[in-house]
Amino acid sequence: SKLLRRKQELKLNEPPLVPYKYPIIGHTFDYYKDTEKFLNKCVEEYGEIFSLYIFGKIETFVGSKLSPEVFKNDKDFNFDIAFKEKFPLERFMNRTDKYFAPLPRILFTYLSQELPAYTERVQRTLIKAINEQIGDGTILQPPLKTFQLIIARPIAASLVGEELSEDKELVNTVAFASSDFIPFISIPPILNFIYPLLHQKFVVLLFKLINNPFKVHREVIKRKISPVVEKRLNDMKRDKESYVPPIDILQKLLELIIEDDYKADIDVLTDYIITAIFAATHTTSTFLTNAVHQYANHPEIQKELLEEQERLLGFKTGPYYTTEQMETLVKLDSFFRETLRMTTSIVFFEHKVLNAHYTFSSGHQVPKGRHVTTRLQEVHRDEESHGENPDEFNFLRHLGNPASRVEKHYLAFSFGKHACPGRYFAANEIKNALHYLILTYNIKNVNEEKAVLPIRGPFKRSSDVGLIFEKRKDINFCN
Numbered sequence: 001s002k003l004l005r006r007k008q009e010l011k012l013n014e015p016p017l018v019p020y021k022y023p024i025i026g027h028t029f030d031y032y033k034d035t036e037k038f039l040n041k042c043v044e045e046y047g048e049i050f051s052l053y054i055f056g057k058i059e060t061f062v063g064s065k066l067s068p069e070v071f072k073n074d075k076d077f078n079f080d081i082a083f084k085e086k087f088p089l090e091r092f093m094n095r096t097d098k099y100f101a102p103l104p105r106i107l108f109t110y111l112s113q114e115l116p117a118y119t120e121r122v123q124r125t126l127i128k129a130i131n132e133q134i135g136d137g138t139i140l141q142p143p144l145k146t147f148q149l150i151i152a153r154p155i156a157a158s159l160v161g162e163e164l165s166e167d168k169e170l171v172n173t174v175a176f177a178s179s180d181f182i183p184f185i186s187i188p189p190i191l192n193f194i195y196p197l198l199h200q201k202f203v204v205l206l207f208k209l210i211n212n213p214f215k216v217h218r219e220v221i222k223r224k225i226s227p228v229v230e231k232r233l234n235d236m237k238r239d240k241e242s243y244v245p246p247i248d249i250l251q252k253l254l255e256l257i258i259e260d261d262y263k264a265d266i267d268v269l270t271d272y273i274i275t276a277i278f279a280a281t282h283t284t285s286t287f288l289t290n291a292v293h294q295y296a297n298h299p300e301i302q303k304e305l306l307e308e309q310e311r312l313l314g315f316k317t318g319p320y321y322t323t324e325q326m327e328t329l330v331k332l333d334s335f336f337r338e339t340l341r342m343t344t345s346i347v348f349f350e351h352k353v354l355n356a357h358y359t360f361s362s363g364h365q366v367p368k369g370r371h372v373t374t375r376l377q378e379v380h381r382d383e384e385s386h387g388e389n390p391d392e393f394n395f396l397r398h399l400g401n402p403a404s405r406v407e408k409h410y411l412a413f414s415f416g417k418h419a420c421p422g423r424y425f426a427a428n429e430i431k432n433a434l435h436y437l438i439l440t441y442n443i444k445n446v447n448e449e450k451a452v453l454p455i456r457g458p459f460k461r462s463s464d465v466g467l468i469f470e471k472r473k474d475i476n477f478c479n
């Protein structure tokens with residue numbers, strides 16, 4: 001039967017495999033040296049779908065036409081499994097696969113869908129953090145680290161409560177836990193040249209052997225949430241009827257795992273929280289940095305954006321805006337959506353084929369186990385979906401189309417069943433930060449340099465170009 005299966009596999013109508021010169025190495029170096037240029041050349045010659053030989057495995061690449069099939073057919077394509085081959089998060093924590101499966105739903109239901117419950121807290125903590133970090137004006141060079149510290153405050157306040165968001169040590173952990181991890185996931189998987197998944201084994205081993213920053217951050221979270229959890233359990237136990245549960249994600253997780261005798265496993269809670277932090281901080285602070293750089297890169301759009309912020313400020317009655325008031329900032333929202341469209345990576349979303357094979361609408365077939373990757377930048381520059389001059393930054397391009405709305409050709413938050421559950425929260429948080437920054441400061445790049453995103457292989461990271469913040473006016477927020 002093995003032979004028969006092999007025969008069937010051979011009969012698949014596979015996408016063209018781009019020819020290469022050196023065995024084993026295949027396209028690895030050409031691909032990493034200048035991913036954009038190399039992929040463009042392949043598209044020119046082979047069209048919408050083709051395969052490359054990278055780090056010892058054949059990988060198929062799709063663009064605007066076929067990538068929607070990958071996101072829509074979640075029974076055929078799986079992102080999680082492919083992602084965890086590089087970043088086996090559960091294994092780092094000695095947890096079983098799918099251990100954190102309930103987390104996306106909890107974040108979606110109790111954070112993204114409950115924005116009004118968090119809106120004051122987000123504004124209060126953001127403004128405190130911005131005043132602390134930027135104050136009467138400063139130069140941030142490079143800016144990402146400071147934006148991580150700023151973004152960490154509302155994230156901590158929403159995940160584990162506002163009291164802990166005042167704790168410097170905890171905020172530091174929320175700010176840097178995921179970026180301290182990047183060196184680990186950026187090790188090129190050269191070991192896969194020897195055999196598939198050897199790299200994953202190596203990373204897990206390395207992780208367990210050395211005293212890595214993750215262990216330090218984990219210890220901080222556990223130590224900080226322990227007394228909070230203990231108090232909550234005691235309060236619950238003492239008077240179940242009149243207990244008023246605090247509003248944050250820690251509470252929802254506690255309710256998920258609590259046992260009959262009012263006990264809860266603090267290690268489980270810690271690992272859930274650190275997983276949420278991994279997903280939340282680095283993404284949000286990277287795109288906030290990118291947005292501020294785009295603002296500084298384009299002085300010609302500043303007047304119009306500023307006017308919109310001034311107008312909302314004029315309507316302000318209480319100390320905080322309501323969620324509905326924030327939703328009137330349609331130009332700021334479109335500006336943020338354009339930032340996401342223009343600054344995401346060149347490729348992303350490696351998915352693994354789950355079933356015997358998958359047949360694309362083009363007739364091409366990919367076998368079980370194949371990784372299929374989306375040429376994200378190409379999708380985001382699709383003229384039919386995004387309008388004319390798709391390579392240009394046009395901040396009003398998406399008026400009326402919210403940044404958090406996912407679409408088949410707008411994949412910053414992914415698309416389909418596994419789209420980012422934190423996207424409403426993230427977009428709201430970033431717009432709050434931008435609103436306050438734009439009103440309070442004149443913002444420029446150091447030396448009027450244009451901030452361009454550095455590229456490493458297929459991935460982009462935020463620019464290190466310095467940002468100058470000059471106080472333009474004092475705004476009496478939340479008094």
Ligand code: HEM
Pocket residue numbers: 079103104107111276279280281283284287411412413414417418419420421422423425426427
């Ligand atoms: C601008 C900010 C953000 C961006 C661009 C973003 C983007 C994404 C993307 C592309 C995915 C799909 C899978 C992946 O690539 O890892 C994802 C998944 C996820 N995001 Fe976000 N995200 C952001 C903020 C957040 C925040 C603030 C939270 C939590 C409060 C969050 C929680 C998650 C979780 C839990 C998943 C996994 C979903 C699943 O496996 O079904 N994200 N995000």
